[in-house]
Amino acid sequence: MRRLAVAVLAAAAAVLLLAFSGALFGHSPWSLLSILASGSIGSRFALEGTLLKSIPLLLTGLSVVIAFRAGVWNIGGEGQFIVGGLAAIVAAPWGVLPSLAAAMLAGAAWASIASAMRLWRNAPEVLTTILLNFTAIHLLGWSVNGPLRERAGQYPQTDLAESALPLMGRLHIGIFIAIATSVVAWWLLYHTAEGLRLRATGFNPNAARWAGISVGKQIVRAMAISGAAAGLAGGIELLGVTHRLFERFAAGYGYSGIAVALLAQLHPLGSIASAAFFGALVSGAGELQRTANISSGVATFGQAVVILTLIVFDHVRADR
Amino acid sequence: MIHLAHVTKKFGTTRAVDDVSLEVRRGEIVALVGENGAGKTTLMRIAAGELDADGGTVNVEGRAELVHQHFLLVDALTIAENLALTHRGFRFTTRRAIEREAEQTIAATGIELRDVTRHVSELSVGERSKLELIKAISRKPTTLILDEPTSVLTPNETEDLFRVMRRLADEGTAVVFISHKLPEVLAVAERIVVMRAGRVVAESVSQDTNVNALANAMVPSLLAPFPASGERVAEGRVRGNITAILGVAGNGQSELAAKLRDDHPEGGHIPEDRTRDGIVAEMTIAENLALKSKRWNAREAAKQAERMIALYSIRANGPLQRAGDLSGGNQQKVILARELDRKPDLIVAAEPTRGLDIEATRFVHGQLRAAAERGARITLITSDLDEAFALAGTIQVIYRGRLSDPLTPEEASQRIAGLMAGVT
Numbered sequence: 001m002r003r004l005a006v007a008v009l010a011a012a013a014a015v016l017l018l019a020f021s022g023a024l025f026g027h028s029p030w031s032l033l034s035i036l037a038s039g040s041i042g043s044r045f046a047l048e049g050t051l052l053k054s055i056p057l058l059l060t061g062l063s064v065v066i067a068f069r070a071g072v073w074n075i076g077g078e079g080q081f082i083v084g085g086l087a088a089i090v091a092a093p094w095g096v097l098p099s100l101a102a103a104m105l106a107g108a109a110w111a112s113i114a115s116a117m118r119l120w121r122n123a124p125e126v127l128t129t130i131l132l133n134f135t136a137i138h139l140l141g142w143s144v145n146g147p148l149r150e151r152a153g154q155y156p157q158t159d160l161a162e163s164a165l166p167l168m169g170r171l172h173i174g175i176f177i178a179i180a181t182s183v184v185a186w187w188l189l190y191h192t193a194e195g196l197r198l199r200a201t202g203f204n205p206n207a208a209r210w211a212g213i214s215v216g217k218q219i220v221r222a223m224a225i226s227g228a229a230a231g232l233a234g235g236i237e238l239l240g241v242t243h244r245l246f247e248r249f250a251a252g253y254g255y256s257g258i259a260v261a262l263l264a265q266l267h268p269l270g271s272i273a274s275a276a277f278f279g280a281l282v283s284g285a286g287e288l289q290r291t292a293n294i295s296s297g298v299a300t301f302g303q304a305v306v307i308l309t310l311i312v313f314d315h316v317r318a319d320r
Numbered sequence: 321m322i323h324l325a326h327v328t329k330k331f332g333t334t335r336a337v338d339d340v341s342l343e344v345r346r347g348e349i350v351a352l353v354g355e356n357g358a359g360k361t362t363l364m365r366i367a368a369g370e371l372d373a374d375g376g377t378v379n380v381e382g383r384a385e386l387v388h389q390h391f392l393l394v395d396a397l398t399i400a401e402n403l404a405l406t407h408r409g410f411r412f413t414t415r416r417a418i419e420r421e422a423e424q425t426i427a428a429t430g431i432e433l434r435d436v437t438r439h440v441s442e443l444s445v446g447e448r449s450k451l452e453l454i455k456a457i458s459r460k461p462t463t464l465i466l467d468e469p470t471s472v473l474t475p476n477e478t479e480d481l482f483r484v485m486r487r488l489a490d491e492g493t494a495v496v497f498i499s500h501k502l503p504e505v506l507a508v509a510e511r512i513v514v515m516r517a518g519r520v521v522a523e524s525v526s527q528d529t530n531v532n533a534l535a536n537a538m539v540p541s542l543l544a545p546f547p548a549s550g551e552r553v554a555e556g557r558v559r560g561n562i563t564a565i566l567g568v569a570g571n572g573q574s575e576l577a578a579k580l581r582d583d584h585p586e587g588g589h590i591p592e593d594r595t596r597d598g599i600v601a602e603m604t605i606a607e608n609l610a611l612k613s614k615r616w617n618a619r620e621a622a623k624q625a626e627r628m629i630a631l632y633s634i635r636a637n638g639p640l641q642r643a644g645d646l647s648g649g650n651q652q653k654v655i656l657a658r659e660l661d662r663k664p665d666l667i668v669a670a671e672p673t674r675g676l677d678i679e680a681t682r683f684v685h686g687q688l689r690a691a692a693e694r695g696a697r698i699t700l701i702t703s704d705l706d707e708a709f710a711l712a713g714t715i716q717v718i719y720r721g722r723l724s725d726p727l728t729p730e731e732a733s734q735r736i737a738g739l740m741a742g743v744t
Contacts, residue, residue, distance in 0.1 A: 190618070191616065191617070191618070192616055193610070193613060193614060193615050193616035195616070196607060196610060196611065196616045197611065199603070199607075200600045200603060200607070200611055203600045203601070203602045203603060204596075204599075204600045204601065204602075206596050206597045207591075207596070207597055207598055207599055207600045208600070208611070209581075209597075210581060210589055210591045210597045210598060211611040211612055211658070212581075212585050212589075212611075212612055213611065
């Protein structure tokens with residue numbers, strides 16, 4: 001309960017600070033709040049926009065939840081998202097399922113580069129996963145300017161993917177995949193012996209080792225699952241929303257997953273609410289840009305406030 | 321130096337300290353004894369200003385310094401750097417300077433700790449506790465409070481510690497000494513205060529009391545028969561299956577235990593540092609108990625945990641209590657339950673009773689003997705002479721990473737002091 005209260009407080013702090021910061025630009029907080037609300041949940045159109053943004057956020061959030069629960073700092077969601085998109089478009093001619101499977105495999109493989117370096121050379125995954133993000137960004141840039149460039153050859157982007165997720169209005173069925181994934185992640189973490197061992201490894205790898213748990217195996221597996229979730233997010237975004245790749249395909253979803261996971265207090269089911277909140281924040285920020293001429297970058301500011309609030313409260317808790 | 325009057329401290333519904341009055345005078349060595357969870361540490365944390373009392377008055381002249389049972393050291397830094405951290409205020413300095421300072425500080429305390437350039441992560445538990453003590457003394461406290469300082473020390477190291485304590489007392493420092501080991505307490509303290517369930521239940525001058533009287537005050541149930549060890553233990557069989565690896569901390573015991581763990585993953589392994597290696601503090605008792613099981617089902621695990629809590633007399637609110645909130649003795653029982661309940665053929669127990677009170681120690685010994693009686697081979701890695709002689713049929717001394725030939729307890733008692741100091 002206490003953790004839920006802290007999460008709600010952090011979310012509320014983000015929204016309020018966002019609203020009051022508008023005063024700097026001569027807007028009343030109240031009007032900004034109402035713009036945020038109407039842009040995120042005010043209409044069917046806005047709500048669809050919010051949910052569309054929430055889908056990749058939920059999956060990258062789950063990716064972070066699983067890795068952090070095992071005590072591995074996978075900051076590489078962005079790169080795993082990108083290679084997921086790349087694999088998905090390459091496999092798209094064979095249909096949706098092979099395409100999504102390829103996305104998951106690619107994400108898992110990309111993350112496994114980091115865990116391999118951790119195991120063999122003890123390279124900290126915080127660094128290697130971030131560096132792999134840049135590698136993936138350049139791989140994407142090269143691909144859309146080179147081998148995967150559209151046949152028309154006009155823009156640095158790919159042709160439309162040859163398959164797409166079934167649509168429901170503006171929404172696509174990725175929302176069910178994402179929710180199912182969080183239920184599966186919850187079941188894995190809290191209802192299987194391996195999930196118990198994964199969490200023990202995350203809390204105290206020494207004690208885990210003494211209890212006969214292979215810490216290396218846990219890390220490798222958690223990284224692979226985590227990468228697969230981020231890769232899946234990329235695949236779903238490609239087949240459901242963008243339908244093609246371009247240089248700014250990832251749009252920060254990989255990094256935002258960290259905020260989603262932290263606000264969810266690293267709980268897979270909490271991530272659903274957390275992803276919906278950040279989806280609404282991004283959507284609402286888009287409306288701010290359109291009607292109040294405030295950069296939609298304020299959504300990032302909101303994420304920062306959430307993370308900082310959570311960190312402060314974690315420290316308060318640690319000091320007691 | 322310390323005047324506590326009617327001090328009370330509650331954690332939730334339990335009264336950890338209940339209307340306690342205590343006075344410690346200049347130049348006096350006072351021992352505070354009692355079971356785990358009797359409130360000794362809480363009381364001393366209040367005296368040292370780490371906790372606020374809920375009621376009563378706390379009066380401390382000068383500075384009270386508490387040396388914790390758990391280490392408050394920075395593993396990634398060297399001995400010298402850890403000592404330099406105690407320096408307040410801003411200054412420029414060099415590595416050489418802080419190393420020289422550290423050597424002087426250590427020399428001034430009269431405690432032996434070589435090579436200040438070693439990182440704390442390389443130190444044995446015994447050495448870490450020495451470093452904690454040096455840190456505390458270097459701050460020149462008027463009252464020095466030591467929480468279970470001898471649980472990681474060997475007899476010789478303990479003697480050294482007592483010399484340091486007596487010298488500090490002669491110089492006017494008040495020394496409070498929290499311990500379970502009654503013979504030690506009688507040897508070093510002038511006055512002994514016994515706590516039980518948050519209250520002071522007895523107080524006497526050392527000359528006027530003895531081990532039995534103190535033990536009875538601490539644990540009124542001590543005379544009750546002890547069930548787990550069985551009524552008629554086949555003494556020969558038990559001893560035949562227990563080998564003690566005896567030595568001063570830091571002679572390769574940790575490496576040996578880790579090697580045995582990796583070579584025999586199917587065995588039961590009780591690590592020497594239970595908070596670091598034994599317990600996942602953030603997880604529940606049920607989860608900790610299930611770490612080695614093949615299947616995990618929250619409801620079944622809770623049921624299983626309830627059975628273990630009863631069987632191993634773990635004092636807990638229930639299977640869903642956080643393991644980190646248990647007292648040290650009860651954490652150790654959780655580890656024992658997890659490691660022994662599957663009845664492994666091989667058991668490696670490293671310092672299994674370090675820091676435990678009499679009752680918990682007896683319980684652990686009873687469990688080990690019961691396991692040996694049913695035929696498990698037990699390797700008992702310990703720095704506690706009494707423990708080795710009480711349980712083992714074979715004793716090997718470890719010194720600088722080498723094991724002596726196996727000795728019978730009779731042979732060992734002749735040669736033990738020399739072997740532990742490296743003289744053959």
